[in-house]
Amino acid sequence: MADSERSMATIKDVAVRAGVSVATVSNALNGKPNVGSAARRKVLDAAKTLGYRPHRAAQAMRTGRTRAIGLVLPDLTNPFFSQLAQAVESKARRLGLLACLIDSQNAADAELEGLSLLAQHGVDGIIWCPVGARLPRLLGALDRPIVLIDRPRPGFSVVHANNAMGGRLLAQHALQNGHSRVGLLCGPRNVQSAQQRRHGFVSAFPDRIQIAWEVRVGFDGILPREAREALLRRRGATLVVAGNDLIAISAMRFLHEHDVQVPADVSIVGFDDISWARIVTPRLTTIAQPLGAIGTRSVELLHERMSGAQAQNPALMLDVSLVERDSVRSI
Amino acid sequence: MADSERSMATIKDVAVRAGVSVATVSNALNGKPNVGSAARRKVLDAAKTLGYRPHRAAQAMRTGRTRAIGLVLPDLTNPFFSQLAQAVESKARRLGLLACLIDSQNAADAELEGLSLLAQHGVDGIIWCPVGARLPRLLGALDRPIVLIDRPRPGFSVVHANNAMGGRLLAQHALQNGHSRVGLLCGPRNVQSAQQRRHGFVSAFPDRIQIAWEVRVGFDGILPREAREALLRRRGATLVVAGNDLIAISAMRFLHEHDVQVPADVSIVGFDDISWARIVTPRLTTIAQPLGAIGTRSVELLHERMSGAQAQNPALMLDVSLVERDSVRSI
DNA sequence: GCAATTGAGTTAAACGTTTCGCTCACAAGG
DNA sequence: CCTTGTGAGCGAAACGTTTAACTCAATTGC
Numbered sequence: 270m271a272d273s274e275r276s277m278a279t280i281k282d283v284a285v286r287a288g289v290s291v292a293t294v295s296n297a298l299n300g301k302p303n304v305g306s307a308a309r310r311k312v313l314d315a316a317k318t319l320g321y322r323p324h325r326a327a328q329a330m331r332t333g334r335t336r337a338i339g340l341v342l343p344d345l346t347n348p349f350f351s352q353l354a355q356a357v358e359s360k361a362r363r364l365g366l367l368a369c370l371i372d373s374q375n376a377a378d379a380e381l382e383g384l385s386l387l388a389q390h391g392v393d394g395i396i397w398c399p400v401g402a403r404l405p406r407l408l409g410a411l412d413r414p415i416v417l418i419d420r421p422r423p424g425f426s427v428v429h430a431n432n433a434m435g436g437r438l439l440a441q442h443a444l445q446n447g448h449s450r451v452g453l454l455c456g457p458r459n460v461q462s463a464q465q466r467r468h469g470f471v472s473a474f475p476d477r478i479q480i481a482w483e484v485r486v487g488f489d490g491i492l493p494r495e496a497r498e499a500l501l502r503r504r505g506a507t508l509v510v511a512g513n514d515l516i517a518i519s520a521m522r523f524l525h526e527h528d529v530q531v532p533a534d535v536s537i538v539g540f541d542d543i544s545w546a547r548i549v550t551p552r553l554t555t556i557a558q559p560l561g562a563i564g565t566r567s568v569e570l571l572h573e574r575m576s577g578a579q580a581q582n583p584a585l586m587l588d589v590s591l592v593e594r595d596s597v598r599s600i
Numbered sequence: 601m602a603d604s605e606r607s608m609a610t611i612k613d614v615a616v617r618a619g620v621s622v623a624t625v626s627n628a629l630n631g632k633p634n635v636g637s638a639a640r641r642k643v644l645d646a647a648k649t650l651g652y653r654p655h656r657a658a659q660a661m662r663t664g665r666t667r668a669i670g671l672v673l674p675d676l677t678n679p680f681f682s683q684l685a686q687a688v689e690s691k692a693r694r695l696g697l698l699a700c701l702i703d704s705q706n707a708a709d710a711e712l713e714g715l716s717l718l719a720q721h722g723v724d725g726i727i728w729c730p731v732g733a734r735l736p737r738l739l740g741a742l743d744r745p746i747v748l749i750d751r752p753r754p755g756f757s758v759v760h761a762n763n764a765m766g767g768r769l770l771a772q773h774a775l776q777n778g779h780s781r782v783g784l785l786c787g788p789r790n791v792q793s794a795q796q797r798r799h800g801f802v803s804a805f806p807d808r809i810q811i812a813w814e815v816r817v818g819f820d821g822i823l824p825r826e827a828r829e830a831l832l833r834r835r836g837a838t839l840v841v842a843g844n845d846l847i848a849i850s851a852m853r854f855l856h857e858h859d860v861q862v863p864a865d866v867s868i869v870g871f872d873d874i875s876w877a878r879i880v881t882p883r884l885t886t887i888a889q890p891l892g893a894i895g896t897r898s899v900e901l902l903h904e905r906m907s908g909a910q911a912q913n914p915a916l917m918l919d920v921s922l923v924e925r926d927s928v929r930s931i
Numbered sequence: 932g933c934a935a936t937t938g939a940g941t942t943a944a945a946c947g948t949t950t951c952g953c954t955c956a957c958a959a960g961g
Numbered sequence: 962c963c964t965t966g967t968g969a970g971c972g973a974a975a976c977g978t979t980t981a982a983c984t985c986a987a988t989t990g991c
Binding site: 662 | 968969970971972973975976977978
């Protein structure tokens with residue numbers, strides 16, 4: 270009914286309408302104790318009828334906090350990250366935080382640029398899955414809480430899945446299905462999670478599982494010549510263990526094109542349980558990471574840290590689980 | 601070498617180091633004409649050695665512009681949108697704009713909440729793929745440039761692919777391969793792009809292609825009972841035309857589970873050419889949308905609009921193209 | 932009954948910019 | 962010589978908050 274809503278009400282407007290000073294309005298709105306119940310009520314009413322929303326930039330300037338966080342990812346196109354992003358954004362929003370996105374497309378310089386953009390905008394904290402092995406020095410300079418995701422770096426807190434456990438689970442599953450000679454399509458050497466998956470797998474039953482061959486592949490699933498050759502020859506491997514689902518699916522596709530049947534001729538397992546794992550043919554047996562939980566917990570962790578909690582750099586490791594589907598044959 | 605870099609230099613610091621007033625620093629940095637070349641040089645030097653970066657919140661407060669934009673999407677998990685998001689973020693960053701993400705997960709209320717969060721943070725503009733058929737009234741209230749993506753709404757500018765053309769291309773392709781009786785797995789009724797694809801297809805050769813059956817499916821590719829039944833009976837259809845790739849791939853998967861071969865027993869085509877279209881088995885014949893261009897152009901359009909260009913609400917329609925792969929058989 | 936304490940509210944400064952209006956020196960025009 | 966104009970630069974206000982310091986009255990403690 271009223272003339273409200275025009276061009277954003279300010280705290281001053283609320284103050285005059287409630288008949289108190291701006292300071293009181295601010296105190297009332299922020300739940301400070303030094304304001305009586307009568308005044309508080311008037312302020313709240315006035316604020317509501319005016320549709321008052323605090324001006325974030327002004328708040329930011331005064332308090333130094335923006336209530337925004339950065340989310341820096343290497344490749345949104347990878348379902349692993351898009352699911353993560355979804356979880357992060359959703360949780361952030363529930364906490365009243367705005368999620369600002371940087372997609373570095375796996376380029377270290379773009380990442381740096383993005384980080385600096387975030388710093389400039391004064392985000393209160395950053396959730397980050399770093400692309401480079403070594404964290405840029407800029408880091409010290411940007412001086413806000415950081416929570417890494419999926420990829421630990423010394424001295425930083427991280428939320429990630431128990432990759433080694435996933436590797437062990439896979440090894441166990443291989444054995445149970447009679448596979449004792451396997452090929453490895455590991456992820457990149459400089460990505461720690463790839464290493465841990467590999468290590469979990471090979472060290473689980475070193476005497477009962479032989480590694481027939483092993484080649485490194487990018488997490489984007491593009492198969493280099495070497496990998497393609499290995500897949501064709503196989504050298505007695507009855508199971509190929511891929512560094513992630515993207516790689517596994519690429520491999521399945523490649524095998525299919527060359528008339529080798531999965532799982533009849535060779536079995537295959539992935540890692541991540543991206544949503545496509547259950548859609549491809551055959552449906553992929555893989556390790557499910559708690560993607561939602563990783564996203565959620567990382568925001569929670571960051572949020573605590575932003576609210577002044579001491580940095581004890583915990584590494585939060587979440588359990589993974591085996592999802593049996595159709596891509597491994599029992600022999 | 602110097603003591604610089606400590607806790608963010610302000611414009612004042614630059615001023616004293618350059619031996620001029622803050623006003624002059626501001627003018628120099630913003631390329632205003634009323635500053636001599638000597639002074640300008642001194643300011644630039646000082647700014648560089650101090651590593652000065654303007655405080656965005658302060659700027660925002662004074663000018664009312666944040667140099668941030670909102671990106672509101674229905675489902676990041678859908679590769680269509682994640683590719684779009686990647687393009688948008690990348691282009692935005694190149695323009696010095698920060699992209700703030702909202703993923704409504706197809707929920708109208710979450711979308712609204714997100715929009716209001718963006719408004720509160722004062723983003724300068726919004727790129728938006730709306731989930732509801734009808735735009736919420738809040739819209740007028742948020743009062744900033746908006747560019748819609750993929751889903752036109754009366755009175756708003758939009759960047760989208762020529763969906764009708766895609767439909768026609770598909771019809772043509774069907775005919776060329778001898779399919780004259782088809783089943784339709786259209787997208788949701790309330791999504792305009794779905795309608796246009798459908799319309800383009802059915803109206804291309806109304807007398808030469810018969811629609812054997814037709815069922816509506818969500819764009820997330822989850823097949824309702826009705827769709828599953830249709831896929832099994834088929835009623836003489838030799839080709840099924842899916843509303844998007846997700847639906848097509850789900851359908852292929854479902855068919856495969858029920859031992860009907862694609863494309864031997866039935867052909868199938870999709871729409872979007874998401875990255876998975878070339879990975880599934882068989883590789884999917886589909887319509888490629890220029891996802892990168894859509895993202896890029898929408899940011900450009902928004903940017904113009906933000907810089908005061910008159911709102912002439914152009915609907916930017918980009919051409920699509922047919923990508924022939926392995927999922928349709930010639931009969 | 933008086934000092935001390937408390938509760939409720941106010942004033943004003945500060946955050947880091949941009950920008951309006953001003954001054955000042957100098958040049959040009961008559 | 963005086964006016965007018967111009968280029969370069971400065972001072973200060975303003976943007977919308979939060980918060981420290983303060984006032985003033987009412988209440989408490991003795």
